[in-house]
Amino acid sequence: MPCSQALTQHIAFRLKGGGEGRADFGEDQQKDLKRRFAQLIGAKPNEIAFVQNTSDGENIVVMGMDLPKRGGNVVLDELHFETSLYMYKSLEAKGLQLRVVKHRDWAIDIKDMERAIDRNTRLVSMALVSNVNGYLHDAKAITDLAHARGAYVFADMVQAAGAVPIDVRAMGIDFGSASTYKWLMGERGFGFLYVREDLQDTVVPTTRYGHRQIANFDRVGITWEPLPGAARYETGTIPTALALCSHTSLQYIERLGLSNIRAHARQLTDRLLKELPAMGYASVTPKGNETPIVAFALKDVEATQKKLRDARVTATIIGNEKRIRLSVSVFNTQEDIDRLLSTLS
Structure with a gap:
C-alpha cells in the first residue's frame, strides 16, 4: 500500500x-x-x-x-x-x-x-x-x-x-x-x-x-x-x-476515485448482507445503508472468535454486545468473502 x-x-x-x-x-x-x-x-x-x-x-x-x-x-x-x-x-x-x-x-x-x-x-x-x-x-x-x-x-x-x-x-x-x-x-x-x-x-x-x-x-x-x-x-x-x-x-x-471505491465495496457488502443472515447471523445494519461497514449479531461469541482465529481471518468482535463488524476496502476481493463465509458456516 x-x-x-x-x-x-x-x-x-x-x-x-x-x-x-x-x-x-x-x-x-x-x-x-x-x-x-x-x-x-x-x-x-x-x-x-x-x-x-x-x-x-x-x-x-x-x-x-x-x-x-x-x-x-x-x-x-x-x-x-x-x-x-x-x-x-x-x-x-x-x-x-x-x-x-x-x-x-x-x-x-x-x-x-x-x-x-x-x-x-x-x-x-x-x-x-x-x-x-x-x-x-x-x-x-x-x-x-x-x-x-x-x-x-x-x-x-x-x-x-x-x-x-x-x-x-x-x-x-x-x-x-x-x-x-x-x-x-x-x-x-x-x-x-x-x-x-x-x-x-x-x-x-x-x-x-x-x-x-x-x-x-x-x-x-x-x-x-x-x-x-x-x-x-x-x-x-x-x-x-x-x-x-x-x-x-x-x-x-x-x-x-471515491465512486469506484464505493462501487467495489458495495459489491462485497451486498453479498455479506444477503448471505450471512441466511446463515443465522442477523444484520444490525439498516437496509440500503451506503457504507463499507456491516455488522451482525452473534449467538456464540467464543465459538466465532475461535473460528476466525483458526482461519486467520480478521474481523472486529464486540464480545459484550455480541456483535461482529466487517469492513471491506479496496484490497478485499470476492475470494476474501468466500473465505469469511466458509469460516463462519
Missing part, C-alpha cells in the same frame, strides 16, 4: 539524511496535504488543522466552546463512538446537560432528534458513519434541524472520510475531525480537524498554544504575527512520517 512505501522512504531519509529521492515532509507538502483533505470533504484549506486523532479534534471544539460553563444541552445518539459518549457523560458532572437519542432498529429516527434538539441545544455531535454498525446519518436533515434552533453540529468523520462522499458545505457540518488510519489509509497518531471559517476564534477560540500558530516571532520583544485560519488550533511539532503517509494515501484515493 502507498503508506508503507512512504514510510520506507521516510525511514531512509531519517537514517541517511537528504539526498536523491530523500527529503523531509516540508512546509509546501504540509500545505498540499491540507488542500487535498479539504478537497475530499468539500472544505477550504484554511479550515483544516492537523491533530493527533479524531477525539483530539472533538476535544478542541468542545473545550473551545466551553460547554459546561455556558449552559444549555448537547445532543448525541447511542450509535456514536465511545469516546464521545464518555466525554459528554463525564462533562455532565460539570454542569453539561446531556441528551442521548436511542436507536430504532439500529438507525436514528430524525423525529427523535427533533424531540431532543431545542432552543437550549448548544451542540449536536454525531458519528457521520457509526463504528457500531456502519449506519450513515442523514447529516443534512440533522444540521437543518440544529441550525434552525441555534445549535452547531460536530461530525466524527473517521469512518466516513475516504469511504463515502462528504461535502461539509452541502451537509451543513460546522466542525468535524478524522484520524487517518481508517479509510484514509494512513496510520494511527495523525488526523485532521475541520472548523468552519466564520466560526474560528469566535465560537471556537484557541485554548491551546504553540509555535505552529504564529510567524515572525521576536524573542526580544516577545511579539509575533498570528497565522490565519485553522492553524490556530495546532500546537507543536507534527509527526512528519505520518503526515507523509497520509499525503501519499490521499493521492492514491484520488487516483482510484
Whole structure:
C-alpha cells in the first residue's frame, strides 16, 4: 500500500539524511496535504488543522466552546463512538446537560432528534458513519434541524472520510475531525480537524498554544504575527512520517476515485448482507445503508472468535454486545468473502 512505501522512504531519509529521492515532509507538502483533505470533504484549506486523532479534534471544539460553563444541552445518539459518549457523560458532572437519542432498529429516527434538539441545544455531535454498525446519518436533515434552533453540529468523520462522499458545505457540518488510519489509509497518531471559517476564534477560540500558530516571532520583544485560519488550533511539532503517509494515501484515493471505491465495496457488502443472515447471523445494519461497514449479531461469541482465529481471518468482535463488524476496502476481493463465509458456516 502507498503508506508503507512512504514510510520506507521516510525511514531512509531519517537514517541517511537528504539526498536523491530523500527529503523531509516540508512546509509546501504540509500545505498540499491540507488542500487535498479539504478537497475530499468539500472544505477550504484554511479550515483544516492537523491533530493527533479524531477525539483530539472533538476535544478542541468542545473545550473551545466551553460547554459546561455556558449552559444549555448537547445532543448525541447511542450509535456514536465511545469516546464521545464518555466525554459528554463525564462533562455532565460539570454542569453539561446531556441528551442521548436511542436507536430504532439500529438507525436514528430524525423525529427523535427533533424531540431532543431545542432552543437550549448548544451542540449536536454525531458519528457521520457509526463504528457500531456502519449506519450513515442523514447529516443534512440533522444540521437543518440544529441550525434552525441555534445549535452547531460536530461530525466524527473517521469512518466516513475516504469511504463515502462528504461535502461539509452541502451537509451543513460546522466542525468535524478524522484520524487517518481508517479509510484514509494512513496510520494511527495523525488526523485532521475541520472548523468552519466564520466560526474560528469566535465560537471556537484557541485554548491551546504553540509555535505552529504564529510567524515572525521576536524573542526580544516577545511579539509575533498570528497565522490565519485553522492553524490556530495546532500546537507543536507534527509527526512528519505520518503526515507523509497520509499525503501519499490521499493521492492514491484520488487516483482510484471515491465512486469506484464505493462501487467495489458495495459489491462485497451486498453479498455479506444477503448471505450471512441466511446463515443465522442477523444484520444490525439498516437496509440500503451506503457504507463499507456491516455488522451482525452473534449467538456464540467464543465459538466465532475461535473460528476466525483458526482461519486467520480478521474481523472486529464486540464480545459484550455480541456483535461482529466487517469492513471491506479496496484490497478485499470476492475470494476474501468466500473465505469469511466458509469460516463462519
